[in-house]
Amino acid sequence: MRDWFWYFMFYSFLGFLLEVAFARVTHNPKRDRKCFYFLPLCPVYGLGALLILAPAPLLSRHIVLLALWSAFAATTAEYLMSLLYEIFLHVSFWDYSHLPFQIHGRVCLLFSLFWCGLGLLLVYGVQPLVAEIVSSIPGWLTLPTALFLGLDAVFTVYVLRRDRTTDALLWYRGLTYRHGEDRT
Numbered sequence: 001m002r003d004w005f006w007y008f009m010f011y012s013f014l015g016f017l018l019e020v021a022f023a024r025v026t027h028n029p030k031r032d033r034k035c036f037y038f039l040p041l042c043p044v045y046g047l048g049a050l051l052i053l054a055p056a057p058l059l060s061r062h063i064v065l066l067a068l069w070s071a072f073a074a075t076t077a078e079y080l081m082s083l084l085y086e087i088f089l090h091v092s093f094w095d096y097s098h099l100p101f102q103i104h105g106r107v108c109l110l111f112s113l114f115w116c117g118l119g120l121l122l123v124y125g126v127q128p129l130v131a132e133i134v135s136s137i138p139g140w141l142t143l144p145t146a147l148f149l150g151l152d153a154v155f156t157v158y159v160l161r162r163d164r165t166t167d168a169l170l171w172y173r174g175l176t177y178r179h180g181e182d183r184t
Contacts (some may be wrong), residue, residue, distance in 0.1 A: 002142050006134040008055065009145065014126075015045020034063035035093060037156040037169055039149065044081040044093075052119045055136060060123055070119020075095035075112045082106035089160040 016034050019042055023030065032042045051073035059066040083106065085091050099104035159168045 001007075002139065003131070003134050003169070004050060005142060005146060008043075008050055009041070009149070010042050010046075010078040010130050010134065011049035011122075012041035012046030015039045015042035015048075034169060036152045037155070037159055037171065038152045041183060044078055046074045047081065048077035048115070049122055052122055054125055056123045056127070063120065066123060067120055070122070071112045071116045074115035074119060078111070078115075079103065079107045085160075089157060090164045091160050091166050093166055119163055 019034075022028070035042050035044070052070045056066065056170055057070060082092070082094065085093055092105075095105045096102040096108040096111065099108045099110055101109035156169070160166070162168070
């Protein structure tokens with residue numbers, strides 16, 4: 001269980017980095033892509049990675065099945081997280097309604113295809129390295145990290161429900177911008 005917690009943390013952070021890179025490359029005006037108040041994490045990636053990894057030992061010899069499972073698992077995680085954000089927190093972190101073959105703007109075929117490739121990269125390339133890193137994390141570090149994540153999650157839920165906008169997570173903007181400058 002301890003390893004799965006760290007996998008979630010690691011892949012949520014990698015997802016954050018991937019989102020920031022994607023926003024920069026596509027010149028998206030919303031460049032900050034984190035989903036927690038303090039921690040730079042995108043939990044949809046952590047959840048998607050765990051869903052992909054769970055049956056990976058059984059599917060790793062069948063690349064097509066693994067690719068299809070990766071698309072299904074990550075797309076399901078994306079849809080459910082979007083639904084959770086909208087229903088319980090009254091915010092939306094993404095909207096694919098402008099893309100073809102989308103479902104309620106929460107998921108779309110294009111990104112499902114991306115998840116195929118990312119899932120294969122995850123299982124065959126990244127996970128062996130991550131497993132090695134996670135095995136070297138001292139056991140005593142798990143509880144304080146989990147407590148901080150829990151506190152951040154509770155505070156994030158409070159802020160998002162109160163403000164009903166993901167912009168509420170940009171608390172540090174005032175620290176980096178002078179006199180109302182907008183550098184997005």
